[in-house]
Amino acid sequence: MKQMLIAVVLLVLTIPVFSQKRYFTKSGQISFAAGTAAEDIDGVNKATTSVFDAATGQIEFALLVKGFEFKRALMQEHFNENYMESDKFPKSVFKGKIVNIDKVNFQKDGSYPVTVKGVLDMHGEKKEIETTGTLKVTGETVHSDASFTVLLADYKIEIPSLVKDKVSKTVTIKINCNYNVLK
Amino acid sequence: MRTWKKIITGVIVLALAAAGYGWFLYQKPPPDIRKEKGGIEITAIELLKAFQQDEMAGNAKYVDKVLIVSGIVNGIQTDSSGQATVTLRTNDLLAAVTCSFYQDDEGVKKIKTGAPVRIKGICTGMLSDIVLNKCSLAE
Known part of the structure; x- marks a missing residue:
């Protein structure tokens, strides 16, 4: 009887372990827009790695700066050489937390609004970011959507005065990732 | 007077060519x-x-x-x-x-x-x- 009780207790204790799911993607899309009325400037990175923990809400994104694709060759060159200095700073990383992860029911399909707080490490500078987004649960997959703006000056990215009216001082960053369960 | 005209025409042609080339470079899509x-x-x-x-x-x-x-x-x-x-x-x-x-x-x-x-x-x-x-x- 005692043994059975211990067995039941052990079984109950292991349940939370089973539900501690991690979701990940290697093909997340992160795009940015830094254009003005004078010129459209945008790039997209289609190979962003991201992982989040459904229990703790810890979330991370990592991408290679050279992986941004542009409509114009010259834009890509300037982005890498003059603005992001991607030889010196090849990666950008975001590490943070979905603060209201407890409001997301991964067992039930639907769209859940989330708030993410964390630190964006870009161009060798680290800055706190807070943004809202959505997690869309469909069976075993989760789709994340978010959009936020950053100030280029915060990351010590300088805009030459010659193109001041073409490059925006703030950049809108959009996140679009499809996650699968990490097995 | 005629030499002046030639020089000015030459300068304009060069400027247009340079602008055209600049525009071409600017619009060039990334290589496939x-x-x-x-x-x-x-x-x-x-x-x-x-x-x-x-x-x-x-x-x-x-x-x-x-x-x-x-x-x-x-x-x-x-x-x-x-x-x-x-x-x-x-x-x-x-x-x-x-x-x-x-x-x-x-x-x-x-x-x-x-x-x-x-x-x-x-x-x-x-x-x-x-x-x-x-x-x-x-x-």
């Missing part, structure tokens, strides 16, 4: 990697090893270069927009070679999990995986 000839032939296993041994050297040797990577397909993922990502197996369980394909690429449909493949693309560096973008199926 599918049409590029050649590329560095390497296996997925060797490529990962090169980066794991010395990431800086790997960056210098392979990043921004056209590679033709051969390996065994670990998985294929296509999203709703038709954007496909193929991963190639390596000797490391935790790291692969991730190949992000051209959105409209037809070749990716011929790729099968577990089969050998040669993929052409631009190396962008190492996260935990080695990443290639603008990929297509190599002939």
